[in-house]
Amino acid sequence: MAILKALVVDDASFVRDLVKRTVRQRFPVIETTDAPNGRRAQSLMTASSFDLVLCDWEMPEMTGLELLQWMRQQPKYQSVPFIMITSRGDKDHVIEAVREGVSEYLGKPFSPDGLSKKIIKVMGRQLKEAMDRGGRSLSGPADAFKESAALLTQKREAPARNPQPEPQSPLLQPQAPKPSAAAGSSSAKFSSRSGNKGAMSMASVRFSESTLASVVKDINLTEVRVIAKRDQLFPGILDQAVVDIDLGDGQMARLNGYVHQLQAVDKRQDTDFVSVTVRFVDEDPKKLEDLSRFVARFRAGGR
Missing domain, CATH: 2.40.10.220 (predicted glycosyltransferase like domains)
Structure with a gap:
């Protein structure tokens, strides 16, 4: 049974489906609704309430940044986590999003693990408590919560013997290298x-x-x-x-x-x-x- 609600906003249906599938598989307590642009998202957010917004930047009618600006002006959404999922990772755009109140910034293309960790990070104990109430396990080799304790306490676990490279947040990631x-x-x-x-x-x-x-x-x-x-x-x-x-x-x-x-x-x-x-x-x-x-x-x- 879903306990939390998330809104997925992207003009590409392929990307929306990827995000929703990841959320559904990793966090079954989160119900997802989607919108093709910021204008439609604004309408849905006015008619209902959401606990998390996962949004693209570049979209027709209303961009992700414009939706974020509007959202932070609404009393019920001033503190709701907003994850910007976008291919725009240049420093100026990241700084602009941070100034407007973005909670996290995830670069495209993203991995399911990368998205899951961002969701865990911004939702914190609210998500953990929802999973507990939903009777979901917080551990297991394929469970997204296997690193939740480290993320929630900002502590690092010891590196694996053969760690796989993890996509960095665009907040720390340089521009894609030019052809050598x-x-x-x-x-x-x-x-x-x-x-x-x-x-x-x-x-x-x-x-x-x-x-x-x-x-x-x-x-x-x-x-x-x-x-x-x-x-x-x-x-x-x-x-x-x-x-x-x-x-x-x-x-x-x-x-x-x-x-x-x-x-x-x-x-x-x-x-x-x-x-x-x-x-x-x-x-x-x-x-x-x-x-x-x-x-x-x-x-x-x-x-």
Whole structure:
């Protein structure tokens, strides 16, 4: 039986489903409701009450930041935890969100463990007591509460013998690294394989535990196909992804998606290159406009 209520706000239904699934599996005492943008979320929050808000930043009609600003002006929501889940991790945006009263900041793509720890951190004993009342176990190898004591007391547990890398909060995480010189030298090889005589477009494809330096092979309004060297850490099918594309003039498009296909470039077992297709899930008109501009420029460069 649900005891707490959470509102999940994101213009991409794929992301909303990921968040709701994680909450449902890890915290069965939390009932989730979702909204495609801040305006709809505002309406739901006015008509009902929520104990937690998990929200994207960039959305049509009303952004996550605008929803946060409105929320902190409402007496019943002044102290309700608000987790911003977004691909915007640059310092200025983080500082702006902190000033407006954000409780935590989680970068996309996120892992279920990363999201669970943020929820535990912001809800604290309210969540623990709800789990107790719901008769749920607070321990177990796959239980999200196995580190709850450390999180609630701000103490660190001894590191595991072979710890897996954990995605850092964007509050502490630097920008995704630019393609290295090695990646740059690889682009010439990519160019000769692709037959594209225009300037190659580099892209960073971010996953929950890695960033893939790659070259754009093809792109349209629904998906992008990139080529990356095999010696990097690759994702799995259906893993979340954020594709960072340089639009020029200092602007960066951050497009949310998921891995649709992984394929060897050559029909050889020892091929050096892998093709990765990422399907986009954003429904924000501004992002689609940015993508359209890049597609047009990409096509013109390949003539």
